[in-house]
Structure formats: structure tokens, C-alpha cells
Amino acid sequence: MAKVLVYASMSLDGYIAGPDVSHDHPMGVGGEQLHTWMFTDTTPADHAVAERIRAEAGAVVVGRRTFDIGLDHWHDTPYPAPAFVLTHRPLPDLPQRSGTFSFVTDLAEAVERAKVAAGDRTVLLMGADVKRQALAAGLVDEVMISLVPVLLGGGAKLFDGLPAMTFTGTVTHPRFSVKH
Numbered sequence: 001m002a003k004v005l006v007y008a009s010m011s012l013d014g015y016i017a018g019p020d021v022s023h024d025h026p027m028g029v030g031g032e033q034l035h036t037w038m039f040t041d042t043t044p045a046d047h048a049v050a051e052r053i054r055a056e057a058g059a060v061v062v063g064r065r066t067f068d069i070g071l072d073h074w075h076d077t078p079y080p081a082p083a084f085v086l087t088h089r090p091l092p093d094l095p096q097r098s099g100t101f102s103f104v105t106d107l108a109e110a111v112e113r114a115k116v117a118a119g120d121r122t123v124l125l126m127g128a129d130v131k132r133q134a135l136a137a138g139l140v141d142e143v144m145i146s147l148v149p150v151l152l153g154g155g156a157k158l159f160d161g162l163p164a165m166t167f168t169g170t171v172t173h174p175r176f177s178v179k180h
Contacts, residue, residue, distance in 0.1 A: 001120065002059070002114070002115040002116075002118035002119060002120065002121060002123050003122050003141040003142055004111060004115065004122075004123045004125065004139055004141045005122050005123065005125065005141065005142045005143075006125050006140050006142070006143045006144070006158070007053055007143075007144045007145075008144075008145055008158050009034040009035055009038075009145075009146045009148050010034070010146070010147055010148065010158060011033075011148055011150050011155075012147065012148070012149060012150065012176075013151045013152060014157045014159065015031075015034075015154070015155040016128055016131075016155070016156055016157070017031045017034070017155045018030040018032075018152045019153075021065070021069065021155075021156070022069070023072065026069045026073055028155045030150075030152050030153075030155075031152065031155060033148065033150045033152075034150070034152075037050075037148065038050045049146065053124070053144075054079060054080075056121055057080075057122055057124050058081055058117065058120075058123065059081050059084065059113075059114035059115070059121070059123050059124075060077065060078055060079050060081055060082070060083040060099075060114065060123070060124045060125075060126055061083075061107075061110045061111055061114050061123060061124075061125050061126070061130060062078065062085050062086070062126040062127055062130065063085075063126065063130040064085055064086060064087035064088070064089065066126050066127035066130070067083075067085045067087075067101070070126075077099040077100075078126060079099070079124060081117070081118070081121075082102065082114070083100070083102070084102050084104050084111075084113055084114050084117075085101055085102065085103045086105075086106075086107055086110045086130055087103050087104070087105065090103035090104075090105060091103050107130070107133050107134060107137060107139070111123065111134065111139045125140070128157070128158060131158060132160065132161065132162060135159075135165070136163070143167060145158075147172075149174075149176040
């Protein structure tokens with residue numbers, strides 16, 4: 001059965017989006033720095049990680065704000081898979097080229113529908129609020145962080161407001177040079 005994955009590119013100060021998210025700044029002011037590793041100046045290792053995430057995506061659960069802001073930039077579903085939009089303002093389902101948007105009002109239902117749609121592939125969660133809510137509700141199987149060597153100084157934190165949790169795995173030891 002599908003695994004539910006919280007995947008995020010995160011700044012060294014813990015932000016997964018910059019401040020003031022808007023249509024002009026879909027990742028918040030300065031937040032685009034969190035994803036440049038996926039699209040420009042990509043190392044072979046970075047490219048392999050981005051391709052693996054894309055290939056594993058069997059379905060997506062996305063928050064309504066992320067959907068409203070992201071659709072113009074994606075021009076389709078964010079991954080070539082069914083996308084379930086968590087919202088209190090449902091719309092009719094919107095078919096797209098590579099998948100389908102379905103509007104769901106309950107997080108547990110959205111995750112369950114995404115797991116069924118994903119089969120043995122991964123369900124990706126998109127949007128800081130959706131990720132935090134799913135972690136708090138115990139609906140997440142794995143967390144994967146791509147740590148980006150930048151300080152955003154504000155924005156949306158992935159783990160903000162969550163209770164204490166322990167994860168399996170080992171300690172990591174990133175080391176970065178400071179640009180002057």
C-alpha cells in the first residue's frame with residue numbers, strides 16, 4: 001500500500017516557504033531559493049533525488065492555498081498523478097492533462113483517497129499546513145528533507161506548533177561554507 005511522504009526543501013533556519021506567499025511570490029519572498037537545486041545548476045545527485053521523488057509520486061494531497069497559487073505556475077497537476085485538494089471551499093473536480101484534481105473537505109479522507117489512487121507508489125503532501133496537520137494526526141509514514149544552505153529569516157516552518165516527535169534514522173552532519 002502507498003506510503004505518505006512529507007517531502008520539503010528546507011532552509012537552515014527551518015522554513016519551507018518564505019514570508020508573504022502570494023501569486024507573485026508562490027514560495028514566499030526569497031522562497032524560490034529552496035527549489036533552485038531542482039531546476040537549475042543541478043548536480044547529478046540533486047537531479048537523481050528530484051527524479052526519484054517525481055517517479056515515486058502516485059498521488060498528491062495539496063492544500064487549497066497551495067492549489068490556488070500553484071495552478072497558474074504548474075499549468076497542470078504538480079506531479080503527473082491524481083491530486084486531492086484539501087479545502088473548506090470545494091469546487092467541482094477539475095480534470096487535467098496528467099491527473100485529476102478532486103476537492104475534499106476532510107484530511108483523513110483526502111489521504112485515504114490518495115493512498116488508494118497511488119496504489120504501491122507514494123502519496124506526497126504539499127503545503128505547510130497540510131503537512132503539519134497530517135504529521136499531528138499521525139497520517140505520515142516518512143519525512144524527507146532537502147536542506148538548502150540559505151537563511152530565509154521568516155515564512156512557514158514545517159514543524160511549527162507540532163508536539164514532540166521522534167523519527168527513525170540517524171543523525172546527519174551537513175557542513176557548508178559561508179558566502180561573503
